[in-house]
Amino acid sequence: MGQRVALLPAVAQFLGREQKLLIGGAWVPAASGETFATLNPATGRPLTQVAQGAAVDIDRAVQAARAAFPAWAALLPAQRERLLHRFADLMEEHKAELAQLETLDNGKPFNVAYNVEVNVAIGQMRYYAGAPTRLTGETYPVSSPGFLVYTRREPLGVCGAITPWNYSLVMATQKIGPALATGNTLVLKPAEQTPLTALRLAELALAAGIPPGVFNVVTGFGDTAGAALTAHPDVNKVAFTGSTDVGRAIVRASAGNLKHVSLELGGKSPLIIFDDADLPAAAEAALWAIFANSGQNCVAGSRLYVQRRVYDTVLGELAARAGRLKVGDGLEPDTSLGPLISQRQLDQVLHFVEQGVAGGGTLVTGGQRPGGDLAGGYFLQPTIFGGVAEDSVIAREEIFGPVLSAFAFDDEADVLPRANHSRYGLAAGVWTNNLSRAHRLAQHLRAGVVWINTYDWFDPAVPFGGVGESGYGRELGSQVMDMYTELKSVWVKL
Numbered sequence: 134m135g136q137r138v139a140l141l142p143a144v145a146q147f148l149g150r151e152q153k154l155l156i157g158g159a160w161v162p163a164a165s166g167e168t169f170a171t172l173n174p175a176t177g178r179p180l181t182q183v184a185q186g187a188a189v190d191i192d193r194a195v196q197a198a199r200a201a202f203p204a205w206a207a208l209l210p211a212q213r214e215r216l217l218h219r220f221a222d223l224m225e226e227h228k229a230e231l232a233q234l235e236t237l238d239n240g241k242p243f244n245v246a247y248n249v250e251v252n253v254a255i256g257q258m259r260y261y262a263g264a265p266t267r268l269t270g271e272t273y274p275v276s277s278p279g280f281l282v283y284t285r286r287e288p289l290g291v292c293g294a295i296t297p298w299n300y301s302l303v304m305a306t307q308k309i310g311p312a313l314a315t316g317n318t319l320v321l322k323p324a325e326q327t328p329l330t331a332l333r334l335a336e337l338a339l340a341a342g343i344p345p346g347v348f349n350v351v352t353g354f355g356d357t358a359g360a361a362l363t364a365h366p367d368v369n370k371v372a373f374t375g376s377t378d379v380g381r382a383i384v385r386a387s388a389g390n391l392k393h394v395s396l397e398l399g400g401k402s403p404l405i406i407f408d409d410a411d412l413p414a415a416a417e418a419a420l421w422a423i424f425a426n427s428g429q430n431c432v433a434g435s436r437l438y439v440q441r442r443v444y445d446t447v448l449g450e451l452a453a454r455a456g457r458l459k460v461g462d463g464l465e466p467d468t469s470l471g472p473l474i475s476q477r478q479l480d481q482v483l484h485f486v487e488q489g490v491a492g493g494g495t496l497v498t499g500g501q502r503p504g505g506d507l508a509g510g511y512f513l514q515p516t517i518f519g520g521v522a523e524d525s526v527i528a529r530e531e532i533f534g535p536v537l538s539a540f541a542f543d544d545e546a547d548v549l550p551r552a553n554h555s556r557y558g559l560a561a562g563v564w565t566n567n568l569s570r571a572h573r574l575a576q577h578l579r580a581g582v583v584w585i586n587t588y589d590w591f592d593p594a595v596p597f598g599g600v601g602e603s604g605y606g607r608e609l610g611s612q613v614m615d616m617y618t619e620l621k622s623v624w625v626k627l
């Protein structure tokens with residue numbers, strides 16, 4: 134066993150000062166002077182105070198972003214690349230600090246914050262740092278004589294990014310990277326529960342030489358600061374990750390100036406295990422599919438379908454593995470599952486567990502809050518339900534906590550419609566050693582991403598997004614460039 138992670142002096146200093154808004158390159162308080170506390174979900178205690186930005190602060194930030202836009206868009210592609218690479222370099226230099234802030238603010242285990250979250254965020258920044266010199270148009274063979282026709286990709290202008298608390302850094306860089314690479318300027322409104330890493334990123338962006346106003350951060354609440362950003366007449370695009378209900382509100386708010394919107398929303402993703410699969414590997418994958426990030430994961434594999442012949446074996450294996458997971462403070466070295474993000478989230482998840490029991494589900498394991506030292510935090514034991522009715526609330530709604538519902542199925546024809554029976558369509562997983570069946574299911578599962586004999590893998594080069602009420606638009610990959618540019622067609626009579 135290792136030792137509890139010791140806080141870096143830089144992290145202690147960061148937490149020691151009240152955090153302000155970054156607008157036009159200057160750190161300023163909210164116009165109202167108001168602040169709010171961000172809490173450590175492992176203890177329920179405040180970490181520091183953060184400026185409570187509202188509509189007038191959003192307006193100032195949008196004006197600053199508008200003023201910075203022409204010069205940023207006019208930079209040579211290689212100049213933008215250099216600045217974005219320097220930004221990624223600084224993230225790398227301050228990796229441990231970013232990971233500690235993420236663990237404190239969000240609760241996730243430090244080794245996950247360090248080895249997964251911050252690494253992925255840096256990888257994304259690097260991928261998009263290289264994008265400006267590869268932003269090309271096309272030429273077209275038109276059927277009229279004597280023309281040259283080509284397209285240009287032009288930035289949209291001022292973009293807004295609204296991010297959730299579950300992967301605060303990655304959700305931010307996934308939007309900052311492509312927005313800035315394509316020559317847009319940006320206003321970011323991070324989740325109220327986890328504002329700290331966005332603020333530290335903004336300091337690093339300034340230090341990297343990204344010009345004032347190109348990247349602005351306004352911390353605050355969704356229904357004030359967030360709503361103002363989505364309704365602002367001078368914002369050209371909003372990229373959002375979060376709940377489906379807020380996604381709907383954003384679409385409505387965007388109607389005023391018909392700003393572009395891309396939405397990464399919730400999910401209730403199925404993971405299907407056939408009896409010919411490598412069962413121990415499948416059980417391990419199913420374990421992390423639901424319990425990674427304490428289930429607070431948009432692609433959480435929260436509906437597990439296991440072929441009937443191996444159902445008891447797989448569930449037994451899964452429950453044994455779940456029982457060995459260590460729930461605890463993310464700064465403790467042996468923690469594998471951190472707390473939920475807030476008392477509110479914990480209450481919601483516990484309510485789902487009650488509904489599961491009331492609806493006749495069988496608790497295979499978990500369902501309890503750990504006591505002792507952990508009583509002050511928002512912890513919940515990893516929880517697995519069997520015998521759940523497929524039309525019950527816990528089988529249909531996104532729980533966003535460490536709660537799995539498991540079902541038995543007979544064959545491919547039985548499981549496919551059941552897996553597809555969801556208003557969401559973000560991700561799906563299939564475990565089988567039958568090649569044809571794997572590809573048939575990949576084709577017919579209604580989801581933006583299908584993982585075969587694996588789960589929850591991402592890469593900056595691979596597009597990600599959902600269908601149905603999981604949202605629209607894609608992030609990552611080169612395809613995200615379409616979400617941050619307008620295509621202009623130019624006709625030249627030769």
Ligand code: NAP
Pocket residue numbers: 295296297298299322323324325326353354355356358359360361363374375376377379380382383397398399400430431531532533
């Ligand atoms: P949320 O309300 O959708 O929050 C996501 C972001 O949107 C936050 O920055 C939030 O601000 C902001 N926001 C809230 N209302 C807004 C509005 N009217 N206009 C503009 N922005 C607004 O999600 P949540 O309350 O944190 O979590 C609730 C549920 O959402 C979860 O239980 C889960 O089901 C789902 N969720 C999904 C994902 C995902 O990755 N797909 C991520 C997080 C949550 P505040 O910081 O003030 O809330």
Ligand code: MG
Pocket residue numbers: 171172173174237238239325326327328
């Ligand atoms: Mg917090």
